[in-house]
Amino acid sequence: MTAPLLSLRGILKHYGPVHALDGVDFDLFPGEIVGLVGDNGAGKSTLVKVMSGATEPDAGTILFEGKPVVLRSPQEARGIGIETVYQDLAVVPWLDVEANLFLGREITGASWWNRWFLNKNAMRREAARHIASLQVGLKSVRQPVGLLSGGQRQSVAVARAISWGRKVVIMDEPTAALGVRESRGVLDLIKRVKERGLAVVLVSHNLPHVFEITDRIFVLRQGRAAGTLVTHEAHVSEVVGLITGVRVSAAVA
Amino acid sequence: MRRLLSEIVLVPWAGVLIGLLAVATLVSLISPYFLTLGNILGNVALYFSWFAIAGFGEALVMIGGGLDLSVGSAMGFSGMIAALVLAAGLPLAPALAAGLAAGALVGFVNGLAVTRFRLNPFIATLATLGIFRGITYGIVQGQAITPPSNTAGAAFAALGTGALAHVPAPVIVMLGLALVLFIALNHTPFGRHVYALGGNEAATRLLGLDITHLKMVLYILSGLTAAVGGILLTARAGTALPDAAQGYELQVIAGAIIGGVSLTGGQGTLPGVLFGAALLGVISNGIVLAGLAGYWQQLITGLVIAAAAALDVLRQRLAYLRAA
Numbered sequence: 001m002t003a004p005l006l007s008l009r010g011i012l013k014h015y016g017p018v019h020a021l022d023g024v025d026f027d028l029f030p031g032e033i034v035g036l037v038g039d040n041g042a043g044k045s046t047l048v049k050v051m052s053g054a055t056e057p058d059a060g061t062i063l064f065e066g067k068p069v070v071l072r073s074p075q076e077a078r079g080i081g082i083e084t085v086y087q088d089l090a091v092v093p094w095l096d097v098e099a100n101l102f103l104g105r106e107i108t109g110a111s112w113w114n115r116w117f118l119n120k121n122a123m124r125r126e127a128a129r130h131i132a133s134l135q136v137g138l139k140s141v142r143q144p145v146g147l148l149s150g151g152q153r154q155s156v157a158v159a160r161a162i163s164w165g166r167k168v169v170i171m172d173e174p175t176a177a178l179g180v181r182e183s184r185g186v187l188d189l190i191k192r193v194k195e196r197g198l199a200v201v202l203v204s205h206n207l208p209h210v211f212e213i214t215d216r217i218f219v220l221r222q223g224r225a226a227g228t229l230v231t232h233e234a235h236v237s238e239v240v241g242l243i244t245g246v247r248v249s250a251a252v253a
Numbered sequence: 254m255r256r257l258l259s260e261i262v263l264v265p266w267a268g269v270l271i272g273l274l275a276v277a278t279l280v281s282l283i284s285p286y287f288l289t290l291g292n293i294l295g296n297v298a299l300y301f302s303w304f305a306i307a308g309f310g311e312a313l314v315m316i317g318g319g320l321d322l323s324v325g326s327a328m329g330f331s332g333m334i335a336a337l338v339l340a341a342g343l344p345l346a347p348a349l350a351a352g353l354a355a356g357a358l359v360g361f362v363n364g365l366a367v368t369r370f371r372l373n374p375f376i377a378t379l380a381t382l383g384i385f386r387g388i389t390y391g392i393v394q395g396q397a398i399t400p401p402s403n404t405a406g407a408a409f410a411a412l413g414t415g416a417l418a419h420v421p422a423p424v425i426v427m428l429g430l431a432l433v434l435f436i437a438l439n440h441t442p443f444g445r446h447v448y449a450l451g452g453n454e455a456a457t458r459l460l461g462l463d464i465t466h467l468k469m470v471l472y473i474l475s476g477l478t479a480a481v482g483g484i485l486l487t488a489r490a491g492t493a494l495p496d497a498a499q500g501y502e503l504q505v506i507a508g509a510i511i512g513g514v515s516l517t518g519g520q521g522t523l524p525g526v527l528f529g530a531a532l533l534g535v536i537s538n539g540i541v542l543a544g545l546a547g548y549w550q551q552l553i554t555g556l557v558i559a560a561a562a563a564l565d566v567l568r569q570r571l572a573y574l575r576a577a
Contacts, residue, residue, distance in 0.1 A: 078461060091456060120440075
């Protein structure tokens with residue numbers, strides 16, 4: 001087996017007397033989709049925050065490509081190639097698709113006289129190419145994102161997350177706000193993300209979605225790892241058992 | 254043809270431009286004097302240049318999701334400071350620098366209040382509206398300050414009263430500022446970040462953009478454009494009154510809103526602000542030319558704001574319909 005891309009060891013996080021994470025180990029390998037599941041308050045959000053740099057753990061180590069890293073902010077995480085797509089659709093409705101894709105890393109001119117100015121042609125070209133390669137059904141990258149459907153908006157957020165040399169994409173409930181057909185499109189998009197060799201962490205309450213696209217399922221319960229299952233060998237009842245604590249023996253994959 | 258029409262309607266400042274042309278046509282029917290070059294440039298454009306200049310900075314703040322109620326006070330304060338420096342016998346350049354610095358200071362305080370102390374922009378700038386008007390009155394004890402009639406004083410006055418090919422100096426400054434800020438807003442990363450900040454602040458922060466810095470820059474820019482307007486207004490008037498530009502914030506904000514700047518942030522254009530201010534200027538001039546009493550102006554301005562807001566709602570529905 002190859003070395004993990006991202007490894008968490010003994011992650012501890014307390015909020016006052018509450019043990020949000022109580023010594024969690026987690027591995028993520030290149031080119032796999034890991035489902036992160038658990039009941040409300042199991043520690044999913046905290047674990048996502050630790051991985052995305054939004055929160056620093058009280059104890060434990062994070063290894064990225066085998067080297068220990070400290071993630072003090074989402075920018076630092078992004079800097080090494082970990083991008084998070086947030087549940088609340090982190091897109092700007094009145095900017096068009098291209099502007100959203102390039103927000104915060106705009107392409108400017110190359111010469112001394114235009115290096116302060118946007119190179120919109122280059123960005124539109126690049127955005128159109130990127131969107132087309134991901135097979136996101138969009139008429140034009142010049143549409144304001146606010147006028148797109150929920151699924152298309154989520155797809156734009158995902159497309160932004162996986163562009164420009166990302167290695168790990170964390171998705172927090174990407175299908176929670178979407179209808180059946182819309183979810184379909186986003187799930188297909190996540191599969192294509194995997195085909196590119198990126199590793200994906202999928203946080204979801206929707207077990208059918210988790211079972212459909214993940215390779216492994218990581219179950220958190222009361223701040224601890226309740227078990228890791230290989231998706232195609234697992235049954236829904238096993239996962240539910242681990243989530244609820246009915247089944248305590250942790251299957252180790 | 255229908256497609257072309259809907260494209261035109263969707264240009265953010267198309268509505269206000271149509272409104273401007275319609276009102277201008279109406280006024281020109283009332284008075285043949287309206288469309289003379291002297292009236293358009295010397296009265297109408299000059300009158301709205303202060304509102305438009307301060308309106309550009311106001312629009313930037315509003316597009317970024319904020320609000321600046323202190324622009325009128327910043328105008329009065331910066332004009333007064335410039336006049337005081339001239340009255341102390343100093344040359345033009347230090348006077349202008351001091352006036353601009355005064356405006357930047359108002360913006361800096363606003364930015365600090367909004368970012369560090371996390372005050373609501375409405376409250377923060379309502380406070381500074383009072384604070385800086387009070388300081389302006391206080392430092393001169395309610396007296397008017399008239400710049401001396403030396404070389405510096407004459408150069409200062411020329412900023413307000415001079416003209417180039419019949420175009421008054423303040424109008425030239427307004428057009429120049431409009432161009433510079435238009436480029437900044439539409440062709441630099443900064444401009445996109447402003448729209449992003451007003452459109453979805455949480456997303457903008459998560460993307461790693463420095464929101465505090467952006468807001469500081471926006472409020473300081475608003476203070477600076479208000480200072481430019483205030484200095485020109487003082488230069489035009491020939492004397493700095495402590496109540497100069499009092500209440501102008503309403504005209505400035507009205508012009509921006511009529512021009513399509515959204516109170517909820519994320520939307521607006523500078524051509525729109527220019528046309529919105531121009532519409533207010535034409536209305537004011539039209540009332541004078543029609544021989545109506547000045548107090549009708551408030552009623553008409555109010556109606557125009559309501560119409561502009563209604564038009565904006567309609568425009569957004571159209572945009573949705575077209576996308577669907």
